[in-house]
Amino acid sequence: MFDNKDKSSTPLDKIGEFGLIKQLTENFKVYHKDTFKGVGDDAAVLNASKLQTLITTDLLIEGVHFDLAYMPLKHLGYKAVIVNLSDLYAMNAEAKQITVSIAVSNRFPLEAIKELYSGIKLACDTYQVDLIGGDTTSSTKGLLISITAIGEAKKEEIVYRSGAKKNDLLVVTGDLAAAYLGLQVLEREKQVFQINPESQPDLTKYSYLIERQLKPEARKDIVQILKDLKVKPTSMIDISDGLSSEILHLCEQSQVGCNLFEEKIPLDPQVIATCEEFNLESTTVALSSGEDYELLFTIDQKDYDKIKGNPNFTVIGHMTNKNEGTHLITRANQKVEIIAQGWRSF
Amino acid sequence: MFDNKDKSSTPLDKIGEFGLIKQLTENFKVYHKDTFKGVGDDAAVLNASKLQTLITTDLLIEGVHFDLAYMPLKHLGYKAVIVNLSDLYAMNAEAKQITVSIAVSNRFPLEAIKELYSGIKLACDTYQVDLIGGDTTSSTKGLLISITAIGEAKKEEIVYRSGAKKNDLLVVTGDLAAAYLGLQVLEREKQVFQINPESQPDLTKYSYLIERQLKPEARKDIVQILKDLKVKPTSMIDISDGLSSEILHLCEQSQVGCNLFEEKIPLDPQVIATCEEFNLESTTVALSSGEDYELLFTIDQKDYDKIKGNPNFTVIGHMTNKNEGTHLITRANQKVEIIAQGWRSF
Numbered sequence: 051m052f053d054n055k056d057k058s059s060t061p062l063d064k065i066g067e068f069g070l071i072k073q074l075t076e077n078f079k080v081y082h083k084d085t086f087k088g089v090g091d092d093a094a095v096l097n098a099s100k101l102q103t104l105i106t107t108d109l110l111i112e113g114v115h116f117d118l119a120y121m122p123l124k125h126l127g128y129k130a131v132i133v134n135l136s137d138l139y140a141m142n143a144e145a146k147q148i149t150v151s152i153a154v155s156n157r158f159p160l161e162a163i164k165e166l167y168s169g170i171k172l173a174c175d176t177y178q179v180d181l182i183g184g185d186t187t188s189s190t191k192g193l194l195i196s197i198t199a200i201g202e203a204k205k206e207e208i209v210y211r212s213g214a215k216k217n218d219l220l221v222v223t224g225d226l227a228a229a230y231l232g233l234q235v236l237e238r239e240k241q242v243f244q245i246n247p248e249s250q251p252d253l254t255k256y257s258y259l260i261e262r263q264l265k266p267e268a269r270k271d272i273v274q275i276l277k278d279l280k281v282k283p284t285s286m287i288d289i290s291d292g293l294s295s296e297i298l299h300l301c302e303q304s305q306v307g308c309n310l311f312e313e314k315i316p317l318d319p320q321v322i323a324t325c326e327e328f329n330l331e332s333t334t335v336a337l338s339s340g341e342d343y344e345l346l347f348t349i350d351q352k353d354y355d356k357i358k359g360n361p362n363f364t365v366i367g368h369m370t371n372k373n374e375g376t377h378l379i380t381r382a383n384q385k386v387e388i389i390a391q392g393w394r395s396f
Numbered sequence: 397m398f399d400n401k402d403k404s405s406t407p408l409d410k411i412g413e414f415g416l417i418k419q420l421t422e423n424f425k426v427y428h429k430d431t432f433k434g435v436g437d438d439a440a441v442l443n444a445s446k447l448q449t450l451i452t453t454d455l456l457i458e459g460v461h462f463d464l465a466y467m468p469l470k471h472l473g474y475k476a477v478i479v480n481l482s483d484l485y486a487m488n489a490e491a492k493q494i495t496v497s498i499a500v501s502n503r504f505p506l507e508a509i510k511e512l513y514s515g516i517k518l519a520c521d522t523y524q525v526d527l528i529g530g531d532t533t534s535s536t537k538g539l540l541i542s543i544t545a546i547g548e549a550k551k552e553e554i555v556y557r558s559g560a561k562k563n564d565l566l567v568v569t570g571d572l573a574a575a576y577l578g579l580q581v582l583e584r585e586k587q588v589f590q591i592n593p594e595s596q597p598d599l600t601k602y603s604y605l606i607e608r609q610l611k612p613e614a615r616k617d618i619v620q621i622l623k624d625l626k627v628k629p630t631s632m633i634d635i636s637d638g639l640s641s642e643i644l645h646l647c648e649q650s651q652v653g654c655n656l657f658e659e660k661i662p663l664d665p666q667v668i669a670t671c672e673e674f675n676l677e678s679t680t681v682a683l684s685s686g687e688d689y690e691l692l693f694t695i696d697q698k699d700y701d702k703i704k705g706n707p708n709f710t711v712i713g714h715m716t717n718k719n720e721g722t723h724l725i726t727r728a729n730q731k732v733e734i735i736a737q738g739w740r741s742f
Contacts, residue, residue, distance in 0.1 A: 086448060090649070091557050092483040092634060093452035093547065099444055102432060106439035107529060107544060109497040113536040137438040151455040151542055183453060189540075190459040196497055196531075196542035198453060201439065211437050288438060303436070 060160035067186055070160070074167045078174060078181045082146050085180040094182035096147065101202040106137035112192035120236040123162055125264045126195070127169025133290065134199035135177055136268040136343045140288035141210070142276065143203035145268075147182045148174070151196040153189035166195075177270055207282065209347070214285035214304035218348040220367035221283075221357065223272050225316040226293060227332065230339030231324045232256065232263030258320045266343045272362060279356045283347035294337040294388045296346050297367075298376060304348075307370035310388065312380045314366040337378070337388070406506035413532055416506070420513045424520060424527045428492050431526040440528035442493065447548040452483035458538035466582040469508055471610045472541070473515025479636065480545035481523055482614040482689045486634035487556070488622070489549035491614075493528045494520070497542040499535035512541075523616055553628065555693065560631035560650035564694040566713035567629075567703065569618050571662040572639060573678065576685030577670045578602065578609030604666045612689045618708065625702045629693035640683040640734045642692050643713075644722060650694075653716035656734065658726045660712040683724070683734070 062070060075089045084097040096103075110116060110130050118126070131148060138145045150170055154163060174181055179199070235256045242249050253260060269288075276283065285304050287296045293315070301308050315336050325332040348369055349357065357363045367379075376388045408416060421435045430443040442449075456462060456476050464472070477494060484491045496516055500509060520527055525545070581602045588595050599606060615634075622629065631650050633642045639661070647654050661682050671678040694715055695703065703709045713725075722734045 086551075087556070092486040092632075093450040093489070093545075095487070095554060096449040096451065098446050098448055098551070102444055103442040103449060104439040105442065105493070105495060105529060105544070105546065107495045107497050107531055107542070109499055109531045109533050109542060111499050111533060111535050114499070114534055140438040141441070143439070147451070149451060149453045149544060151453050153455055153457050153460070153540065183451060185453055185455045185542075187455050187457060188460055189457050191537040194499065194535075194540065196453070196455060198451070198495060198544040199439075200451065205432075205444070208441060210433070286438075 062154065062156065062158065062160060062163070062188070065160060070163070070186055073160070074163065075181060078171055080180050081178040082180050085147055085182055088180060088182040089184070094147070094149070096200070099202055102205050102208060104138055104141055104143045104201040104203065104208070105198065106134055107196065107198040108133050108137070110195045112194060117240070118193070119240050121264060123165040124169035124172070127166040128173045129264070129266055130195045130197055131170055131173035131177070131179070132266050132268045132343060134197045135179065135270065136288040136290065138199055138201035139269050139273050140286050140345055141201070141203065141208050142273055142283065142286060143201040143208060144273070145177060145179050145199055145201045145270070147180045147200040149183040149198045150181060151185040153187045153194045155189050155192055158193065177268065209283045209286040211285050211287050211300055211303040214300050214306050214348040214369050215350070216306055216369055216371055218284050218350055218369045219354060219365050220297070220308060220310065220346070220348055220369060221363050222289070222293070222316065222344055222346050222366050223269055223362050224342070224344040225318045225321065226289065226336040226342050226344065227321045227339050228259045228262035228318055229266060229341040230335055231321055231328070232259035232261070234328055235259055235324065236263065256320065256324060258318055259324060263341070266341065268343055269345050272345050275360070275362060281349055281353045281356050283349055286345060286347035289340070289342040289344045289346055291340045292338045293346065295390045297388060298390050300346070300348065301376050304369070305372050307372050307374040308367055308376045308388070309370055310367035310378050312378055314364060316364040408500065408502065408504065408506055408509070408534070411506060416509070416532055419506070420509065421527060424517055426526050427524040428526050431493055431528055434526060434528040435530070440493070440495070442546070445548055448551050448554060450484055450487055450489045450547040450549065450554070451544065452480055453542065453544040454479050454483070456541045458540060464539070465586050467610060469511040470515035470518070473512040474519045475610070475612055476541045476543055477516055477519035477523070477525070478612050478614045478689060480543045481525065481616065482634040482636065484545055484547035485615050485619050486632050486691055487547070487549065487554050488619055488629065488632060489547040489554060490619070491523055491525050491545055491547045491616070493526045493546040495529040495544045496527060497531040499533045499540045501535050501538055504539065523614065555629045555632040557631050557633050557646055557649040560646055560652050560694040560715050561696070562652055562715055562717055563697055564630050564715040565697060565700060565711050566643070566654060566656065566692070566694055566715060567709050568635070568639070568662065568690055568692050568712050569615055569708050570688070570690040571664045571667065572635065572682040572688050572690065573667050573685050574605045574608035574664055575612060575687040576681055577667055577674070578605035578607070580674055581605055581670070582609060602666065602670060604664055605670060609687070612687065614689055615691050618691050621706070621708060627695055627699045627702050629695055632691060632693035635686070635688040635690045635692055637686045638684045639692070641736045643734060644736050646692070646694065647718070647722050650715070651718050653718050653720040654713055654722045654734070655716055656713035656724050658724055660710060662710040
């Protein structure tokens with residue numbers, strides 16, 4: 051699905067900005083009636099809405115957030131959209147539109163940028179999101195992508211980081227740490243390749259990890275599942291910077307404490323096996339590694355029966371009084387303070 | 397107003413992303429009731445609106461769009477906001493919110509980023525716009541700023557590029573080419589400075605040009621003036637890429653032709669004098685130079701009496717049938733085809 055057989059090369063300065071925008075955006079579908087006017091004027095126009103509008107934005111920089119040595123451009127385009135949509139789903143909202151701005155150095159021909167946009171389009175089609183605008187320019191070094199995503203939700207349905215209460219249960223979707231370990235595997239293979247370009251690595255046993263790193267998904271499904279279950283989380287955040295960092299955000303903004311149980315943290319068998327292989331402590335990785343794009347939320351205890359047994363959800367802790375602090379309860383029943391270990395770009 | 401006396405220096409990695417965001421955004425005021433939730437969650441939230449929402453975005457890259465050798469950081473922050481607001485005013489809309497994403501290399505200390513944000517804040521205060529979110533990260537080279545601006549307008553008030561009709565008058569606000577000449581003066585001074593750092597240039601006679609380059613304003617006032625005059629343009633665009641390029645956009649999207657009269661193009665006396673000094677043809681500069689952030693629009697002839705004599709407006713031409721083409725009528729009454737000469741970032 052993600053292969054590019056087209057090896058032709060057209061320099062961007064032969065096309066110009068407006069020709070480029072036309073070529074990149076002409077095949078995008080419009081999914082939402084309220085996208086009144088998309089690409090092609092000074093601004094995009096959205097119809098009036100009875101719902102609240104949500105806005106989020108993320109910046110991805112080559113050499114900081116991604117390495118094109120192992121991140122194919124189509125995957126990068128896909129992931130850049132996912133990162134933003136994840137923030138909207140973390141508000142319990144629907145994603146509707148995106149703007150995409152890119153800056154590229156002259157080492158990228160038209161075909162490379164089209165490949166990037168094919169990933170952006172795949173994400174738009176998969177998540178039913180409309181591309182409504184952007185900016186396209188040259189850079190003095192490398193590639194950067196700035197995406198703004200626009201969503202909507204009923205006012206009473208939006209979930210903030212600040213609503214967690216004492217005794218609420220702390221719940222996480224999916225499993226953690228796989229994206230980070232996928233990155234470690236890819237980094238290692240890059241180094242092997244640099245020494246021996248002939249090596250043919252068998253990455254089958256890391257397939258889940260690599261997919262989580264190269265083609266993450268955002269949990270749009272969770273917003274619908276929670277609606278179907280009639281569960282409104284009291285607080286929610288997406289896990290982009292690591293579990294410990296996100297827990298601290300929820301605790302700080304909700305003015306509560308938290309007990310997190312080590313034995314409850316959901317890990318895929320590939321994560322456990324690869325942690326052993328790399329001599330990493332899986333709990334530490336889950337706490338501090340980013341890019342999982344799972345949702346972390348709190349629910350009132352009375353909602354426990356509604357989510358109990360659902361394979362999407364794992365209860366990993368509960369909220370406490372603020373003055374009790376934020377702790378990990380280890381398998382050995384030790385209480386360790388959680389400190390921010392999240393991924394930092396500085 | 398734009399001086400920075402504070403010469404202390406705090407490396408960004410001592411503060412971390414969240415500390416940085418807090419420091420940068422804590423003094424921003426909120427001007428609009430419909431800004432329901434700004435910085436501090438996964439996404440910002442805007443109240444439901446009976447009006448249409450407009451979205452525009454622009455990317456500014458060091459070494460491509462600005463040179464910090466003569467662009468003070470506070471001015472850069474101000475200008476980065478202006479560029480985006482101008483796009484909203486060009487739709488005849490009100491600007492309400494912005495998101496600001498920045499990437500900075502480690503050569504920028506906290507104080508530099510604060511200086512940048514002081515310019516962003518000044519623009520927010522001057523134009524009554526709310527900062528509602530963004531992203532802050534490191535870059536491998538230089539500074540880049542990505543801003544998304546959100547506006548609103550009644551559906552029937554929004555002006556697109558596509559509504560110009562044959563016989564409509566072509567009108568421009570303010571005067572043209574000053575920002576480009578300001579840049580030429582600054583580039584020359586930079587070179588002089590590199591040869592002789594002791595030189596004390598007297599830039600008084602270029603004051604208007606330099607101000608137009610370093611502290612441009614967006615024509616929010618025009619949106620109000622047109623409302624007061626009860627004039628709704630048939631099409632409108634802002635002049636960021638040069639008059640010829642913008643005329644071609646209006647003509648292409650409105651499916652009309654145009655006659656532009658050279659003698660009508662409004663130029664400031666400093667522009668004329670500096671063109672002579674630099675041996676430049678002022679009409680060519682006006683046609684091809686960008687960054688004026690004036691508005692170019694078309695009106696029905698019946699509205700002529702309403703704008704006649706208003707110092708903000710100059711009628712510079714009229715629209716024709718599409719098959720008559722797009723022409724400049726020179727002072728010598730020659731007809732020259734207008735081709736895109738606008739500023740290109742590729």
